[in-house]
Amino acid sequence: MRSDARRNRDLILGAAVDLFIERGPAASMEEIARSAGLGVGTLYRHFPDRQSLLEEIAADSLRRLYDYAQARLDTAPSGWDAFVGIIEQCVALPLALTKAVSETPLDKPELDALAERSDALIAEAVTRAQKQGDLRRDLSPAQVADMLSVIVCRPGIRPGDPLITVFLDGLRLRPA
Amino acid sequence: MRSDARRNRDLILGAAVDLFIERGPAASMEEIARSAGLGVGTLYRHFPDRQSLLEEIAADSLRRLYDYAQARLDTAPSGWDAFVGIIEQCVALPLALTKAVSETPLDKPELDALAERSDALIAEAVTRAQKQGDLRRDLSPAQVADMLSVIVCRPGIRPGDPLITVFLDGLRLRPA
DNA sequence: TCCAAAGTGAACCTGAGGTTCCGCTTCCAC
DNA sequence: GTGGAAGCGGAACCTCAGGTTCACTTTGGA
Numbered sequence: 465m466r467s468d469a470r471r472n473r474d475l476i477l478g479a480a481v482d483l484f485i486e487r488g489p490a491a492s493m494e495e496i497a498r499s500a501g502l503g504v505g506t507l508y509r510h511f512p513d514r515q516s517l518l519e520e521i522a523a524d525s526l527r528r529l530y531d532y533a534q535a536r537l538d539t540a541p542s543g544w545d546a547f548v549g550i551i552e553q554c555v556a557l558p559l560a561l562t563k564a565v566s567e568t569p570l571d572k573p574e575l576d577a578l579a580e581r582s583d584a585l586i587a588e589a590v591t592r593a594q595k596q597g598d599l600r601r602d603l604s605p606a607q608v609a610d611m612l613s614v615i616v617c618r619p620g621i622r623p624g625d626p627l628i629t630v631f632l633d634g635l636r637l638r639p640a
Numbered sequence: 641m642r643s644d645a646r647r648n649r650d651l652i653l654g655a656a657v658d659l660f661i662e663r664g665p666a667a668s669m670e671e672i673a674r675s676a677g678l679g680v681g682t683l684y685r686h687f688p689d690r691q692s693l694l695e696e697i698a699a700d701s702l703r704r705l706y707d708y709a710q711a712r713l714d715t716a717p718s719g720w721d722a723f724v725g726i727i728e729q730c731v732a733l734p735l736a737l738t739k740a741v742s743e744t745p746l747d748k749p750e751l752d753a754l755a756e757r758s759d760a761l762i763a764e765a766v767t768r769a770q771k772q773g774d775l776r777r778d779l780s781p782a783q784v785a786d787m788l789s790v791i792v793c794r795p796g797i798r799p800g801d802p803l804i805t806v807f808l809d810g811l812r813l814r815p816a
Numbered sequence: 817t818c819c820a821a822a823g824t825g826a827a828c829c830t831g832a833g834g835t836t837c838c839g840c841t842t843c844c845a846c
Numbered sequence: 847g848t849g850g851a852a853g854c855g856g857a858a859c860c861t862c863a864g865g866t867t868c869a870c871t872t873t874g875g876a
Contacts (some may be wrong), residue, residue, distance in 0.1 A: 466843060466853065469854095492832080493834060505853090505856065508834090508836080509854075611802070642822065648822085680865090681823060682822075685821095685823075
């Protein structure tokens with residue numbers, strides 16, 4: 465692969481990730497290309513269609529999340545800490561896209577499996593935090609995950625957004 | 641106006657409101673008509689275009705919210721209670737639509753004014769609740785309103801949704 | 817019974833966005 | 847330096863969803 469081609473491929477992926485985080489999965493191929501400083505044709509040289517670009521980013525994003533969540537569950541001092549860490553990681557990733565992907569029927573069973581296993585890790589963190597008395601018990605892990613996705617998939621959200629602080633405070637169970 | 645015409649007009653408005661609450665402002669004219677059990681042509685007999693249907697519902701919705709908020713501010717025992725009441729009212733209204741309207745340049749300055757005055761009432765409730773020590777003080781009324789809109793504009797949200805409970809708990813300031 | 821008002825939905829129109837394609841440019845092995 | 851394969855650009859094309867129209871049928875009510 466020629467050196468400029470490799471560089472451009474990275475430019476495209478970077479621009480796409482930024483746009484997906486910023487505006488959600490609505491970003492058009494045109495926008496992505498322009499934001500990378502390239503023409504649409506170039507984009508299509510590297511990714512045969514929109515779907516494949518989506519899949520590439522989703523796969524990468526999910527893989528990172530999975531690895532992070534696993535590590536965090538192993539090392540965090542408590543379930544609550546693991547949970548908070550995972551949420552922060554989610555926010556930093558173009559996950560809105562993963563959601564978009566999961567809304568379209570996807571031909572990559574690999575991704576589905578990965579998403580499922582990530583969900584299981586999140587549920588594990590929630591359950592642990594609930595057992596340790598740090599997270600309210602009137603919600604199922606699935607409900608918590610749903611809420612999480614509302615926050616995390618919000619276009620333009622950034623780590624440290626007050627919405628996250630409020631949300632976490634609302635989930636936290638404090639000794640009365 | 642013929643009796644069937646009046647009845648159908650009401651059917652259309654009802655169906656549109658339901659769909660807007662359910663699926664957000666993405667509902668198409670076709671869907672609205674079918675859901676009302678009528679043809680598109682009938683819809684267009686009553687509302688010359690989509691915009692005017694939107695405006696009619698938005699105006700009504702905003703007017704209710706405004707009236708409710710004002711009454712609530714006058715009678716609620718505390719700023720916090722007023723705030724909670726207003727949020728619940730928002731959720732019951734097709735407000736997602738109001739947001740959609742505010743995203744399109746709108747030729748109805750009447751609506752803009754109403755929206756502005758409603759915002760002011762909400763800000764008033766927030767400020768009062770903050771002064772009374774019931775609502776966290778590290779957020780401006782505008783920030784609270786932004787969060788509110790995230791929750792309220794979520795398609796399919798219903799009064800009593802756990803998301804609202806968690807959100808309110810996160811906003812509440814409890815004596816340490 | 818009559819007809820203006822109202823209803824109907826297939827057809828039309830438009831715009832947004834994905835995709836293609838071909839002439840031009842750039843890299844790089846020789 | 848040069849040839850040419852690899853890469854780039856972006857206008858043009860295609861498709862599809864959804865708003866809108868309209869010629870025709872049905873209906874309320876006098």
